[in-house]
Amino acid sequence: APAGARQRGIAIATDGNGRYCHVDPYRGASIAVAEAARNVVCAGAQPVAVTDCLNFGNPERPDVYHQMQAVIQGIAEACDALGTPVISGNVSLYNETGGQPIYPTPVIGMLGILDDVSQHCTMAPAPGDALFLLGSSIEQRLETLAASEYLRLEHGKIGGRLEIDLQLEGRVQRAALAAIRQDLATAAHDCSDGGLAVTLAEMCLAADAGLDAAGAVVGNRLDAALFGEAQSRIVLAIKPERRHDLVGIASSMNVPLEYIGAVTADDRFRFGPIDLPLADLRDAYENGLERALAG
Secondary structure (H helix, E strand, C coil), X not given: CCCCCCCCEEEEEEECCHXXXXXXXXXXXXXXXXXXXXXXXXXXXXXXXXXXXXXCCCCCCHHHHHHHHHHHHHHHHHHHHHCCCEEEEEEECCCEECCXXXXXXXXXXXXXXXXXXXXXXXXXXXXXXXXXXXXXXXXXXXXXXXXXXXXHHHHCCCCCCCCCCHXXXXXXXXXXXXXXXXXXXXXXXXXXXXXHHHHHHHHHHHHCCEEEECCCCCCCCHHHHHHCCCCCCEEEEECHHHHHHHHHXXXXXXXXXXXXXEEECCCEEEECCEEEEHHHHHHHHHHHHHHHHHC
């Protein structure tokens, strides 16, 4: 390319959550689209199109047929709200084990366009950066634990009522993209499986940096604040002196914004009551699957 010319690029994300769609196939499918779009936004790309892979049990069963219908409606509503048409896809049916159907599992592939790849964003902040939660407050309601990893792992339950506001989702994505394109955000990461605590841990591990957010206001439902899976949330890292610029973007788009804490150069992860060495988080993150499979 000529010197100084912009180079366009693409960002691709795939998302799906069978647990969500088992609880509510309509909202679960909408959430899959929203999360996939959120992921490409966090890379600095504008979501433009969707491909899907729809996985179900035997469609001759009324309950499975209903799941298919609800999932398709949920995808359609989210794609319409976010301006991302479905341009291709495939379907896999009759997926069963012992006569029992799999969870309805739509997998969404989202394509995003970067007008200038030099403006791409990662999820790794730098020491000294300030972290903000875009889309909601840190404090969360009990209901945000619906169908969450925390509810399944700690309580052995899969249930609750899923929630997503697609209008808020669109505003959150536009605000995050504006912050990235204005060279305001130094890092971005969507908040999804595992909740805010897991999102922050992933960012710190990617940066090999600590976090000082011991003063974060977590409210009365500690479990929900740490591990609730409320939708339409993105963690943005910025230089502290750019705080007012970010506040201006969020305010202009009517998007909630709350300060979380500061990225540090030490090896401690401090978020609310959590205070752990980064090495412990890395061990759990990188070796947990191996230990689980070993029994």
